[in-house]
Structure formats: C-alpha cells, structure tokens
Amino acid sequence: xxxxxxxxxxxxxxxxxxxxxxxxxxxxxxxxxxxxxxxxxxxxxxxxxxxxxxxxxxxxxxxxxxxxxxxxxxxxxxxxxxxxxxxxxxxxxxxxxxxxxxxxxxxxxxxxxxxxxxxxxxxxxxxxxxxxxxxxxxxxxxxxxxxxxxxxxxxxxxxxxxxxxxxxxxxxxxxxxxxxxxxxxxxxxxxxxxxxxxxxxxxxxxxxxxxxxxxxxxxxxxxxxxxxxxxxxxxxxxxxxxxxxxxxxxxxxxxxxxxxxxxxxxxxxxxxxxxxxxxxxxxxxxxxxxxxxxxxxxxxxx
Numbered sequence: 001x002x003x004x005x006x007x008x009x010x011x012x013x014x015x016x017x018x019x020x021x022x023x024x025x026x027x028x029x030x031x032x033x034x035x036x037x038x039x040x041x042x043x044x045x046x047x048x049x050x051x052x053x054x055x056x057x058x059x060x061x062x063x064x065x066x067x068x069x070x071x072x073x074x075x076x077x078x079x080x081x082x083x084x085x086x087x088x089x090x091x092x093x094x095x096x097x098x099x100x101x102x103x104x105x106x107x108x109x110x111x112x113x114x115x116x117x118x119x120x121x122x123x124x125x126x127x128x129x130x131x132x133x134x135x136x137x138x139x140x141x142x143x144x145x146x147x148x149x150x151x152x153x154x155x156x157x158x159x160x161x162x163x164x165x166x167x168x169x170x171x172x173x174x175x176x177x178x179x180x181x182x183x184x185x186x187x188x189x190x191x192x193x194x195x196x197x198x199x200x201x202x203x204x205x206x207x208x209x210x211x212x213x214x215x216x217x218x219x220x221x222x223x224x225x226x227x228x229x230x231x232x233x234x235x236x237x238x239x240x241x242x243x244x245x246x247x248x249x250x251x252x253x254x255x256x257x258x259x260x261x262x263x264x265x266x267x268x269x270x271x272x273x274x275x276x277x278x279x280x281x282x283x284x285x286x287x288x289x290x291x292x293x294x295x296x297x298x299x300x301x302x
Contacts, residue, residue, distance in 0.1 A: 140168030268293030
C-alpha cells in the first residue's frame with residue numbers, strides 16, 4: 001500500500017526544509033531548494049507554498065523522503081526530476097548530459113539575434129533559412145532552442161555519446177523540432193561519413209573546457225554526477241577541441257559563415273589566436289554577464 005498522507009503546502013515546505021542537511025546552510029538557499037522540490041513533487045508552482053500555504057495535497061511520504069535523500073547526497077535537482085530550464089523551455093535531463101548553464105543560454109540568445117539579423121538582410125530570393133551545426137550537443141539545448149525560434153532553418157547536432165544523443169532526440173521530439181542527429185568524434189573526424197559533405201552557415205560548440213587541475217575547485221554535485229567526458233580537458237592541451245573544431249569548420253562553413261565557441265575564461269586570447277591562425281576573420285572575444293571572457297566568434301575564411 002502506497003503511504004499517501006495529506007498535508008498542507010506549508011506543512012510540506014516545513015518538512016522538506018527541515019530535512020535538508022548542512023550542505024544548505026543559508027536559509028534563503030534552503031527555502032529556494034525546498035520550493036523547487038515541492039514543484040517537482042506536486043507539479044504545482046513551488047511558490048504556492050507561500051501564496052497558498054493552506055492548500056492540501058496528497059503526498060507519497062516514502063517517495064518524498066527518497067528524493068530528499070538523493071538531494072542530501074549532492075545529486076542535482078535537474079537529475080532527480082529529469083528536468084532543467086533553458087531560457088524559456090523545459091528540457092529532459094539525466095546524468096548522461098551536462099546540466100545547461102546560464103552561459104550557454106547567453107550563447108543561444110546571441111546566436112538567435114545574429115540569425116534574425118542575417119535572415120532579415122538576406123537578399124537571396126526564396127532563401128529564408130540557414131543551416132546550423134551544433135558540435136557536442138549534449139542535451140540538445142542549443143539546437144532545440146534555436147529550432148523553436150527559427151523552425152525554417154536546417155539543424156544538425158553531433159555528439160560522440162549514444163546516451164547523450166538519445167537525450168537530445170527526446171528533447172527535440174518533446175518540442176516538435178526537426179533536427180538531424182549524427183554520432184561522430186570531432187577529434188577523429190574524417191572526410192567521409194555524414195559530416196564529410198556537410199556545408200552550413202553556422203557552427204556552434206560548447207566543448208569540454210574545464211582543466212583537470214580545476215577539479216579541486218568544483219562542487220560535489222558536479223564532480224560526482226555530471227559526465228567527466230563533457231567537462232574536462234588535460235592541462236597540457238586545453239584547446240584540443242577548439243583546434244579540431246576550428247580546422248573542421250574551415251572546410252564546412254559556407255562563405256560568410258560564423259563559428260561560435262563557449263570557452264574557459266582563462267583562454268579567450270589563446271582561442272581567438274587559434275581561430276585567426278586557421279584563417280577566421282573578425283574574431284571577437286565576448287564577455288558574459290559577469291564580465292568574464294566566455295565566447296569567441298569568428299567569420300569563416302574566404
């Protein structure tokens with residue numbers, strides 16, 4: 001028999017908040033996490049426990065305790081509830097993919113602005129679409145968001161992981177997006193295969209860029225749960241993905257095409273120089289909302 005009990009939202013909020021361990025010492029943070037848990041458990045707005053504290057809900061007490069136990073063990077809420085917000089869309093997430101970050105939201109929004117400008121200024125008759133390739137797509141957050149806003153463009157998404165591609169496909173299907181997914185290793189990409197003849201207008205990538213030596217600075221909820229292969233690069237070759245992708249992009253971007261990178265803040269100048277050495281023009285290092293070097297953008301060689 002399922003141990004359902006009836007509680008008010010206020011009682012549930014108090015129970016969850018008191019059950020969270022010392023990893024949430026800040027009362028404000030503990031309250032935010034508690035409201036997010038309530039939203040995940042009940043399907044209601046987590047703020048209802050403040051706006052409608054006397055509302056009564058039927059709760060599976062055992063399931064609630066299991067969720068609290070996972071969160072107290074540092075498991076991210078996005079994996080516990082298989083859900084993450086990316087700008088204004090909800091994505092399915094699991095431990096096979098990185099949890100989308102605010103910086104990647106910034107990147108997607110920047111590309112949206114550039115696509116809109118380019119489509120408005122496009123003088124080719126009947127051409128109202130662009131082709132866009134996301135390398136290392138993970139959850140598919142970037143192409144799914146772009147496809148929601150510009151459904152007439154053509155989208156391709158690459159990842160080395162079958163599990164990541166399955167997650168990204170799920171998100172594309174959830175949002176009704178037409179994206180062509182390709183399994184490939186960009187570090188060992190030959191001229192053949194599905195990528196071989198692909199020509200696109202935009203290439204975007206948020207590849208692994210956290211140094212192995214930076215692990216000591218990271219929180220357990222990242223180190224213990226998010227996929228290492230999507231996070232870390234060796235200290236002695238931090239730009240290996242940027243080098244491979246830049247070289248690939250030279251032969252696969254149309255004239256005037258653009259390459260967008262999300263980067264480690266330590267390597268803005270180095271990444272920009274790498275792109276220039278590949279022939280990219282008008283290369284620009286762009287800071288994020290916190291004033292950190294976070295993106296590098298360049299136009300394809302003529």
